[in-house]
Amino acid sequence: MPGGPSPMSQETTPDRADLAAPAQHYTFGDGDVAALRLRLLAEVYAPSSAALLATAAPPPGGAIDAGCGPGHTTALVQATLGPAWMIGLDRSEKLVAAARASLPALRFEVHDVTAVPYPTAPGGMLYSRFLLTHLPDPVAALRAFGAALVPGGVVVLEETAALTSEHPAFRRYYAHVEALQAHYGQRMHVGADLAELARAAGLRVERAGVLRLELPAAKMARLHALNLMTWGADAFARAHFDGAELAALALTLARVADGEEEAPAVESGMGQAVLRA
Secondary structure (H helix, E strand, C coil), X not given: XXXXXXXXXXXXXXXXXXXXXXXXXXXXXXXXXXXXXXXXXXXXXXXXXXXXXXXXXXXXXXXXXXCCCCCHHHHHHHHHHCXXXXXXXXXXXXXHHXXXXXXXXXXXEECXXXXXXXXXXXXXXXXXXXXXXXXXXXXXXXXXXXXXXXXXXXXXXXXXXXXXXXXXXXXXXXXXXXXXXXXXXXXXXXHHHHHHHHHHCCCEEEEEEEEXXXXXXXXXXXXXXXXXXXXXXXXXXXXXXXHHHHHHHHHHHHHHHXXXXXXXXXXXXXXXXXXXX
């Protein structure tokens, strides 16, 4: 596709049997660098997410944020819809601890959201952003989402459907991300298929589509540079990506982030879906 990733080199081909992917793997980690990245991610996507949430009626009862991370999306749902109760769930103890520390008025629990039952009463709504892309079986996760709700409860999803740039460093970075996620059985652009996945999980699709966004290159470059910092701990990335190339990419992205090099806006296709359990 125009402006899409350049062809991957041999180093990005997942061909090492000794690097078998675990059942679940969060590609970008959950340490301090990852937490900073998630804060910046929340800033970039908050306006479009809030606009989507505002189209949903306040849920009868409570709301669940599945894959809440450090709580940015949990706070967004609470502020936008004001449910009777709000809970954020994430399997990362570090990120849940950060959420509890920064948002003491909200409830957070450590839980794998692909496993039911959830440690809460059934909700009237479940929101999830950028979670399915990290799961090897998104249909199973969607079944769990439906099971966590009251009959007729609403599931609101947001996932990347496309991410492109005319800048070569961005294109190369996206090629690496796609290869890395593919190794772990994940799909970078799962947002393009939310309706199909929802139907396979037995959920009713009220509406689904792709919202086109133009995202500031400087902020996206900062996000991507932070991601690159976490790959040193990833066995697949160390084995298949050239370290010198990653260092050069990080340097270029940092220059864009600092305004020292120009880059066009990143074109994002955000898959959005509103579903019924």
